[in-house]
Amino acid sequence: xxxxxxxxxxxxxxxxxxxxxxxxxxxxxxxxxxxxxxxxxxxxxxxxxxxxxxxxxxxxxxxxxxxxxxxxxxxxxxxxxxxxxxxxxxxxxxxxxxxxxxxxxxxxxxxxxxxxxxxxxxxxxxxxxxxxxxxxxxxxxx
Numbered sequence: 001x002x003x004x005x006x007x008x009x010x011x012x013x014x015x016x017x018x019x020x021x022x023x024x025x026x027x028x029x030x031x032x033x034x035x036x037x038x039x040x041x042x043x044x045x046x047x048x049x050x051x052x053x054x055x056x057x058x059x060x061x062x063x064x065x066x067x068x069x070x071x072x073x074x075x076x077x078x079x080x081x082x083x084x085x086x087x088x089x090x091x092x093x094x095x096x097x098x099x100x101x102x103x104x105x106x107x108x109x110x111x112x113x114x115x116x117x118x119x120x121x122x123x124x125x126x127x128x129x130x131x132x133x134x135x136x137x138x139x140x141x142x
Contacts, residue, residue: 081137082126090122093139097129 025033034043085093129135134142 082130082139083123085126085139087119087122089139090119090126093129093135093141094122094125096141097134 022030031040034040037043082090126135126139130137136142
């Protein structure tokens with residue numbers, strides 16, 4: 001763990017401990033604690049703003065991570081034309097390369113596949129063949 005992340009972990013633990021302490025206070029105790037430091041209304045307003053900002057920032061980070069995951073999944077997923085091919089055509093393409101192993105690039109082999117494999121497995125294999133340039137976007141062998 002780097003020094004920065006170690007410090008961040010310590011800060012997170014401190015924040016959690018403080019949050020537990022505050023959560024354990026009754027409403028009256030909390031108001032009395034705030035009143036001891038100054039104006040209750042301005043403190044409540046400031047804390048509310050801090051919480052809303054934290055929630056918004058958290059949402060933005062979650063959205064950014066979701067976008068990254070979505071983009072990564074899109075890059076891994078087969079070309080739309082390949083997905084739309086009939087299942088029989090997909091199986092025929094796989095069978096073509098299984099029978100004609102010399103058509104495969106060096107270093108690329110087909111694992112033994114049984115008839116029970118899902119269409120998702122076939123789509124993944126077709127995507128690999130497309131990326132290797134062995135088929136075109138329409139599923140035609142090159």
